[in-house]
Amino acid sequence: MIFRSIGELIEGRPLHAVGSHETILEVCRRLDGHHVGALAVLDGDELVGIISERDVVSRVVARGRSPAETPVRSAMTPDPKTVEIGDGLADALQAMLDGHFRHLPVMRDGRAVGMISMRDIPTEYRLMYQRFREARQAQEAVEA
Template structure:
């Protein structure tokens, strides 16, 4: 059975956290710490303009000796981030995350952010799918498929 991004969002929820490009990196980090998340989306009104991650912070602030209170998210964010739609499958998203080394991908349709999926969401979905397959096979081998 193929699992879609829609199913992932329906299960985990559509919540995401966003900051504005004019917010300081410190403000973005505060949101990330408050909600124990690894990234924030960067929006201008309702429009997605970027993503800011822990990796961006480590490579673009810490290593360059910048002060997070003095730098704007818009100066360091990843502009025009890769996005997926609800119709993408877990396998497609996992392949993209692996190839491009992403850990977070916004879900966008008709220029509207619907949520975000993470590598953790993908792994959890794949493990659940494999567990269901194993149980199905165990029942099949035991001859009690009618018990399902």
């Protein structure tokens, strides 16, 4: 199947989230239980951050903090970059590559409705995008 938009890709997929007041231990349980690498962090309906496996390792475990006592708010990435549900996959891919991260919350009308990860983007899209960037860089070098 060829996906044209992020919405088509995540259709029917639930948003996995955690509250900012919950603990890292709960984050780990949800990451494991849902088989995902990141969760949206919500205060009510408002997206306030994202918490990933990498955040847990670097901001909690590596610093010797207790997962059972560390609140999500102190380890999350606040105000994450997001994409809109109607955006194309190339938009999500570019945002992830430019920002050096693997997960993006998906928004609709100002509310988080899903999460997209690098592994969700088909290999063909990633390869085409890489070739496009290489061609653009080569063209810019010729013009310089």
